[in-house]
Amino acid sequence: MSSRLPTLAVVGATGAVGTVMLDILSTRENVWGEIRLVASPRSAGKRLTVRGEEVEVQALAPEVFDGVDVAMFDVPDAVSKEWAPVAAERGAVAVDNSGAFRMDPDVPLVVPEVNAEQTRNRPRGIISNPNCTTLSMIVAMGALHRAYGLAELVVASYQAASGAGQEGIDTLHDQLAKVASDRTLGSRAGDVRAAAGELGPFPAPLAMNVVPWAGSLKDDGYSSEELKVRNESRKILGLPDLRVSATCVRVPVVTTHSLSVHATFEREVDADAARAVLASAPGVVVLDDPAAGEFPTPADVVGTDPTWVGRIRRSIDDPRSLDLFLCGDNLRKGAALNTAQIAEVVAAEFTA
Numbered sequence: 001m002s003s004r005l006p007t008l009a010v011v012g013a014t015g016a017v018g019t020v021m022l023d024i025l026s027t028r029e030n031v032w033g034e035i036r037l038v039a040s041p042r043s044a045g046k047r048l049t050v051r052g053e054e055v056e057v058q059a060l061a062p063e064v065f066d067g068v069d070v071a072m073f074d075v076p077d078a079v080s081k082e083w084a085p086v087a088a089e090r091g092a093v094a095v096d097n098s099g100a101f102r103m104d105p106d107v108p109l110v111v112p113e114v115n116a117e118q119t120r121n122r123p124r125g126i127i128s129n130p131n132c133t134t135l136s137m138i139v140a141m142g143a144l145h146r147a148y149g150l151a152e153l154v155v156a157s158y159q160a161a162s163g164a165g166q167e168g169i170d171t172l173h174d175q176l177a178k179v180a181s182d183r184t185l186g187s188r189a190g191d192v193r194a195a196a197g198e199l200g201p202f203p204a205p206l207a208m209n210v211v212p213w214a215g216s217l218k219d220d221g222y223s224s225e226e227l228k229v230r231n232e233s234r235k236i237l238g239l240p241d242l243r244v245s246a247t248c249v250r251v252p253v254v255t256t257h258s259l260s261v262h263a264t265f266e267r268e269v270d271a272d273a274a275r276a277v278l279a280s281a282p283g284v285v286v287l288d289d290p291a292a293g294e295f296p297t298p299a300d301v302v303g304t305d306p307t308w309v310g311r312i313r314r315s316i317d318d319p320r321s322l323d324l325f326l327c328g329d330n331l332r333k334g335a336a337l338n339t340a341q342i343a344e345v346v347a348a349e350f351t352a
């Protein structure tokens with residue numbers, strides 16, 4: 001094992017997740033030697049700042065992985081599917097943020113606070129980062145699972161526009177600008193839709209609205225996003241039979257996903273004890289004093305790293321169930337930060 005700082009490639013450095021990744025790489029303790037920035041040919045030659053230095057963006061090509069130890073992929077599924085194996089063939093460990101490999105049995109799905117040991121179990125040379133909605137709750141759920149044994153999750157999400165990438169952010173801002181000045185809007189069916197303009201990546205206007213849909217249509221009427229919450233939670237927690245039911249909803253928030261969770265456990269729970277479990281869990285902050293107006297909201301949580309938990313109640317009807325409200329920045333822990341944490345676990349192998 002050599003003792004040198006490993007070389008990192010960030011593929012998708014110009015996107016919504018990539019932009020946050022550059023900020024995270026600039027502010028966390030540095031574990032990297034060279035950092036290469038990669039995107040589509042459209043962005044080649046652009047200069048982006050990371051660790052206080054300007055770096056030129058390179059177009060994605062096999063040679064960009066030569067000499068690279070870890071390659072992060074913050075790109076659409078199809079691009080990861082084609083290029084993460086290329087990076088792995090050229091000797092890099094690929095850490096992929098897309099949905100391309102998450103359910104591949106030969107690719108670990110890692111949340112360092114929950115299952116960091118899985119990073120070494122990577123026969124394809126690829127490690128997957130979970131979907132942002134799953135990530136916004138799973139650190140807290142992992143802590144509660146260790147304490148009480150999880151039996152079932154019933155989840156409703158309130159997902160931010162940036163979960164649909166830079167196009168989602170731009171669409172929400174454009175729509176908000178169009179509807180903001182007309183104080184008559186929101187009183188007649190269809191008036192917001194007529195005023196909001198382009199729908200962008202959403203199936204209905206997002207400004208002044210909530211949209212009970214994220215992702216694509218899958219079996220039995222579920223969306224792809226809802227199935228990801230179910231399947232990825234099972235894989236990360238190592239509970240293949242966990243009962244999970246999710247309804248994913250998009251709300252007019254730029255960044256930070258929220259989730260309302262009804263969690264049922266093997267053992268009886270107590271709200272104060274659960275609060276203590278969560279308060280001592282790495283990566284979790286409890287903010288739970290409704291009398292003082294203290295609970296997590298996206299406006300207060302955005303830009304921070306932890307999973308925030310509040311409104312913790314033992315179910316009135318079931319002593320084995322808790323009701324909770326969680327918020328997590330979908331571009332930080334929900335994407336870039338978790339990828340950076342996985343990459344740092346791998347980087348430690350090079351300096352061990």
Ligand SMILES: NC(=O)c1ccc[n+]([C@@H]2O[C@H](COP(=O)([O-])OP(=O)(O)OC[C@H]3O[C@@H](n4cnc5c(N)ncnc54)[C@H](OP(=O)(O)O)[C@@H]3O)[C@@H](O)[C@H]2O)c1
Nearest residue numbers: 012014015016017039040043074075098132163165166335
């Ligand atoms: N947004 C979230 O909350 C979130 C959370 C978890 C995971 N993810 C996943 O992370 C990935 C990136 O999402 P995002 O929201 O950052 O998307 P985005 O804002 O649309 O950015 C996409 C990035 O991929 C690059 N790219 C696109 N096509 C390419 C190609 N053919 N070759 C090389 N680079 C290409 C783009 O480069 P150009 O600028 O040059 O086009 C850009 O850097 C997706 O798989 C997404 O599902 C997103």
